[in-house]
Amino acid sequence: MNFKDYVAQDTRLVFFNPDEFGEIHHVGGRDICIVIDHEELTRRKANTTNPDDGIHDAEILFYAKREDFAGRPAIDGFLTMDGKQYRVTSVQEDAFSYTIALAATRS
Template identity: 30%
Template sequence: MNFKEALEKDLSSVFFNANEFAEEHELEGKALGLVVEDSSLEELKGYGKDQLSAAQEVFSHFKTIFVRSSDFYVPKVGSILVLDGNEYYVEESAEDMGIIRIVISANES
């Protein structure tokens, strides 16, 4: 078994395994095993708490999605994705070693 085969096996048996990390979500109308994390702007962009405490009328909620490259595509930044029936804007997206990482946001008031 070469490295690429070993990595694909680990992705299926551990990271995207429903008994380990993944949960079933609907992404763009497709039921997929995804790892979805809620993220704060502070975690994503490195802003300090003082900067974030300034009054704003609109707050953004961020999520990071991890999906297998074989199950999905790398969406364009600025496009809209539907996750579990809710629309989100794509803030970042990239593929690396068989995994697509997508950072999405939605505005909350």
């Protein structure tokens, strides 16, 4: 295995492990393991200078394996999490995961 393979394995086996950092949530109609990061959301909100960056109104920021989604979630699209509908405000992508910020939908 090469370094990239080891990182991918660690990501799946440690970071997205419910016995370590991950939590099972019902996202987009499926039960998947995600990592919610309240501290990172707070940090990003404090450091934002652009009100259009999608972070300022986010309520949840989480990391999820890319393989758990059919495709990259669309900004301003909707995603259901644990029975509640949210608007996707920000999506960042790396080699193995998405960092997704969600805001509650208002009616």
